[in-house]
Amino acid sequence: MDVFALSEGAGPLVVSMPHSGTSIPVELHDSWPQRLAPPASTMPDTDWHIPELYDFLSGLDASVIRANYSRYIIDLNRDPSGQSLYPGQATTGLVPMELFDGAPVYRSGHEPDAGEIEQRRQRYHTPYHQALTDQIARVKARHGYALLWDAHSIASLVPRLFEGRLPDLNLGTNTGRSCAPQVQAAAEAAMVAEGNYKTISNGRFKGGWITRHYGQPQEHVHALQMEIAQIAYMQEGAPFQFDEAKAQRLRPVLLSIIQAALSAAQALYAGDIL
Numbered sequence: 001m002d003v004f005a006l007s008e009g010a011g012p013l014v015v016s017m018p019h020s021g022t023s024i025p026v027e028l029h030d031s032w033p034q035r036l037a038p039p040a041s042t043m044p045d046t047d048w049h050i051p052e053l054y055d056f057l058s059g060l061d062a063s064v065i066r067a068n069y070s071r072y073i074i075d076l077n078r079d080p081s082g083q084s085l086y087p088g089q090a091t092t093g094l095v096p097m098e099l100f101d102g103a104p105v106y107r108s109g110h111e112p113d114a115g116e117i118e119q120r121r122q123r124y125h126t127p128y129h130q131a132l133t134d135q136i137a138r139v140k141a142r143h144g145y146a147l148l149w150d151a152h153s154i155a156s157l158v159p160r161l162f163e164g165r166l167p168d169l170n171l172g173t174n175t176g177r178s179c180a181p182q183v184q185a186a187a188e189a190a191m192v193a194e195g196n197y198k199t200i201s202n203g204r205f206k207g208g209w210i211t212r213h214y215g216q217p218q219e220h221v222h223a224l225q226m227e228i229a230q231i232a233y234m235q236e237g238a239p240f241q242f243d244e245a246k247a248q249r250l251r252p253v254l255l256s257i258i259q260a261a262l263s264a265a266q267a268l269y270a271g272d273i274l
Contacts, residue, residue: 003127003260004065006135008229011061013262014135014142016210018076018128018152020046021067021073025124028073035110036072038062039103042238043070045092047153050232051231056255060199060262062149063135067128072105074120074129077208078149087170087210091161095120101160136214147183149258149267150210153247155224155236162204163203169233169253172225173209178215179222185263187224190257197232197253223264227255 006026016044022043024032050066057064065077078085078094085091092098095117111122140146156166157239169191173184184201190197207215207225215223233250235241 001068002255003069003124003196004067004131007058007064008135008138009058009061009063010142011063011148011262012139012145012265013057013060013258014062014132014146014148015053015057015062016132016148017047017066018063018150019045019067019152019211020050020073021069022046022091023068023070025069025073028116028155033163035087035106037104037107039099040072040105041103041158042240043072044155044238045071045096045100045243046240047071047151048230048240050136050151050153051151052242052249053153053228053247054163055271056251060258062256065128065132065135065137070103073122076125076153077210079209079213080121080125080129082194087211094125100155100161102160116138121161132210140220144269145222145265147179148214148221148223149211149261150208150223151224152205152208152225153228153233156231157236166227166229167200167203169199169257170203170205170227170229171199171201171257172205172211172227173223174207174212174215175202178207178211178217179224180217180265180268182268183217183222183264186260187257190260191253192254194256196224196249220269224261226257 081093136146205227211223211225230236233247
């Protein structure tokens with residue numbers, strides 16, 4: 001199996017789905033069940049059903065790249081150097097050793113060593129990001145700019161990571177550094193306009209490594225991360241069932257946010273906003 005699945009579009013929108021994969025590389029199949037700790041066996045920290053939720057992207061002529069392998073193999077939204085995104089706060093690393101709730105991913109003595117971590121980085125992290133880099137460059141060459149949307153979800157209650165219930169829609173722009181202010185403002189306005197979802201910008205989730213690394217508005221690449229509380233579109237907890245009725249209500253809201261960001265970016269490069 002390839003590290004990622006890619007669908008190329010002709011528009012300026014690139015969508016990354018780095019945490020929706022659930023597969024395990026064939027070279028780890030035999031050892032994986034023995035190495036994995038029981039709490040991790042259901043892959044609870046997966047960004048479940050994100051491709052299904054965003055099934056409208058073809059109508060935007062977007063380029064979409066999504067991971068095939070589980071984030072427990074390697075986290076594609078972490079700095080490849082291993083540097084923490086949130087120093088001093090609870091988080092997970094490049095190759096996660098703990099679940100979001102603090103339980104171990106691996107049985108004691110079966111954790112990957114430094115050599116295996118480096119091998120995983122080269123085999124899985126590097127190819128995904130080379131493809132993402134290429135897609136951003138391709139659409140930027142065609143349109144003069146690119147809008148990167150990093151699509152995520154998480155359980156609404158994770159006490160180790162945040163207090164209380166997470167808002168439904170969590171927009172992250174690296175505190176305004178990963179996109180032009182007009183793009184952020186347009187996305188925020190669309191996010192709150194519908195009114196049936198609790199929203200926040202740059203709260204607990206300010207954008208992971210993808211948003212921070214690729215979001216370079218001075219280079220005409222505008223990046224936004226959307227972290228969705230899973231209660232807004234699915235059953236939280238195993239078996240993590242998709243809720244089509246909830247998804248039907250949420251999809252138009254997501255579409256309107258993306259379209260607003262796209263329109264703002266397009267206006268920037270059409271000379272309408274200076």
